[in-house]
Amino acid sequence: MNRVLTLASFNISMILAERMGLVLSWALFALQFGIFGSLMSHLVQSTKVQDYFFFYGVGLMVITVFDTGSFVGRRFVERAHEGELPYYLSLPISRRGFLESQAVYGVVATILRAGPPLIGVLAFTGRFTLPGAFFALLSLTTLGLGISGIMISFSFIAFKSIDIYNAIIAGLSALLVRFSTVFYPLIFIPSFYSPVAVFSPLTYGADLTRWVLGFDPHLLLNPILAAVVVTAIALGTLSLSAGIVDKIIEGVKAA
Amino acid sequence: MFAVETLSLSKKYGKTDALRELNFTVDEGEIMVILGPNGSGKTTLLMTLCTILKPTSGTAKVMGIDVVKDGTKVREVMGIAFQEARGFWRHKPSSILKFHASMFDIDPVKRQDLIEQTMKELELWESRDKLFMHLSGGQAKRLETAKVLVQRPKLAIFDEPTSQVDLRGKRKIWDKIRELRDQGSTIIVATNEVREAEYLADRVTILHKGTLVVRDSIPKLKDAIAGGDVVEVGFEDPVADKLVEDLKNLGGILTMSPEGNQLRANVSKAEDWVPRMTSASYNMGAKISTIKITEPSLDDVFLHFTGKSLEENP
Ligand SMILES: Nc1ncnc2c1ncn2[C@@H]1O[C@H](COP(=O)(O)OP(=O)(O)O)[C@@H](O)[C@H]1O
Ligand SMILES: [Mg+2]
Numbered sequence: 001m002n003r004v005l006t007l008a009s010f011n012i013s014m015i016l017a018e019r020m021g022l023v024l025s026w027a028l029f030a031l032q033f034g035i036f037g038s039l040m041s042h043l044v045q046s047t048k049v050q051d052y053f054f055f056y057g058v059g060l061m062v063i064t065v066f067d068t069g070s071f072v073g074r075r076f077v078e079r080a081h082e083g084e085l086p087y088y089l090s091l092p093i094s095r096r097g098f099l100e101s102q103a104v105y106g107v108v109a110t111i112l113r114a115g116p117p118l119i120g121v122l123a124f125t126g127r128f129t130l131p132g133a134f135f136a137l138l139s140l141t142t143l144g145l146g147i148s149g150i151m152i153s154f155s156f157i158a159f160k161s162i163d164i165y166n167a168i169i170a171g172l173s174a175l176l177v178r179f180s181t182v183f184y185p186l187i188f189i190p191s192f193y194s195p196v197a198v199f200s201p202l203t204y205g206a207d208l209t210r211w212v213l214g215f216d217p218h219l220l221l222n223p224i225l226a227a228v229v230v231t232a233i234a235l236g237t238l239s240l241s242a243g244i245v246d247k248i249i250e251g252v253k254a255a
Numbered sequence: 256m257f258a259v260e261t262l263s264l265s266k267k268y269g270k271t272d273a274l275r276e277l278n279f280t281v282d283e284g285e286i287m288v289i290l291g292p293n294g295s296g297k298t299t300l301l302m303t304l305c306t307i308l309k310p311t312s313g314t315a316k317v318m319g320i321d322v323v324k325d326g327t328k329v330r331e332v333m334g335i336a337f338q339e340a341r342g343f344w345r346h347k348p349s350s351i352l353k354f355h356a357s358m359f360d361i362d363p364v365k366r367q368d369l370i371e372q373t374m375k376e377l378e379l380w381e382s383r384d385k386l387f388m389h390l391s392g393g394q395a396k397r398l399e400t401a402k403v404l405v406q407r408p409k410l411a412i413f414d415e416p417t418s419q420v421d422l423r424g425k426r427k428i429w430d431k432i433r434e435l436r437d438q439g440s441t442i443i444v445a446t447n448e449v450r451e452a453e454y455l456a457d458r459v460t461i462l463h464k465g466t467l468v469v470r471d472s473i474p475k476l477k478d479a480i481a482g483g484d485v486v487e488v489g490f491e492d493p494v495a496d497k498l499v500e501d502l503k504n505l506g507g508i509l510t511m512s513p514e515g516n517q518l519r520a521n522v523s524k525a526e527d528w529v530p531r532m533t534s535a536s537y538n539m540g541a542k543i544s545t546i547k548i549t550e551p552s553l554d555d556v557f558l559h560f561t562g563k564s565l566e567e568n569p
Contacts, residue, residue, distance in 0.1 A: 014344075014345055083340075084341065089307050091358050092331040250268070
């Protein structure tokens, strides 16, 4: 097998080793979707959003992808500090190949976490089509890559202190999720809030995924813009990560 | 061709000079031991050779391949057992070794046998299905060594391979490292333990504060400080500071044991020094229980060249 894939599957085997965690996360998703989704959709019924339940379901998926992406990114930074990264960097694989293997790992992690919920929501709301599911997953994994990339890009802070890094990432995560269109369409967001939402990558990921799934485009951002932003974030932060990998290593005290 | 060659290799971490203009070579097929106290730059050198760290200036080549320009090729021909075995978390030793072997294209047919044999020899077989995080420090260290033994690279690097390992385990690891050399690998071992160096080295490089102090075979290093004798004196009771002062005036370099009753003296001529030492002790009423004249150890070599003993560093 190709070394990039060998390395990726070594990392992926770790997710599969924690099968319980995976199943629990799906169950949690179903629970949230079932209870909050139906509650909220009753509350929002009177508005122009016809199918808030579905809108909410996609939002929840984006949150799942966000969690997975930031987990992958944070793991990466932790690996540098735990000494796992130096080991990977001593293997006979190019730096580029190494990043590719980590991207493959990120994509598979996202598909494992968000795939079954996606299919569940689509089936439950009677909107399942194969192309729809495929493109939604594509949009979600691209978003996931971008999120991982952002977490890794911020890791320069971790050179100084891993605690400060964790604190900043926690704060940033809260902001990115709150100020986005994950749960509310942009056009309904109060005017003081909407300019901020435009800075959250989640806004673009969520709206793109909804557009792909045939949601009313009037309530969404321009899909081309959304697709461009999501892709640009993924590519941009991943190439930034390439430079940062070496820097992290230098910052970790040799024993 | 040298297996390893560095030219004016320097590495700074911010203001810390970890390596200073190091010129260092290793011949093919030898075991080169890098001996130096903590902080002397051993790990930094090895991490640079395996392309994880980048030199601040100077160059390094492994098997003639430049570590900066051709990193991936360098990594094809070498393997490193890190000083700290960390981070595999929830993986099992057997799957870690299997992964490592497959990354280095070890023949899948022989791989399983090789892994099993190595794990048995390093007494890891019983723990093969434990999670990495449940291994003891010594087990994790042996697993680090096992990775390189299974890999059999052209250049094998071991960074303090037996720290945290008990004496029996140390012997096992040392024998396996020698066996690897006999199979044709070039080997670098970094250590701060004299005994490890004495047991393993074809040649020793003494590293001190990021510079190469001296490099030679052990007998030659010992000859280099000849004219020097080592005398070990045991006193019945801890001796007074005044006596230590008097003895220092007789010349030589003295080290006192922490208990204050074992003296180790590096002197130019034992036959001159011993009578003077005994009479000085007699005058002060200190009773001598043993006198032993020994050949210098690598510790003495280190002391001779750096003016410090290995233990009292940095
Ligand atoms: N990432 C780092 N940042 C700053 N200083 C470092 C770092 N890694 C090592 N050092 C310093 O570099 C010197 C050499 O360290 P090292 O190569 O680990 O020596 P050794 O392996 O011989 O103990 C020491 O002074 C150490 O404190
Ligand atoms: Mg070290």
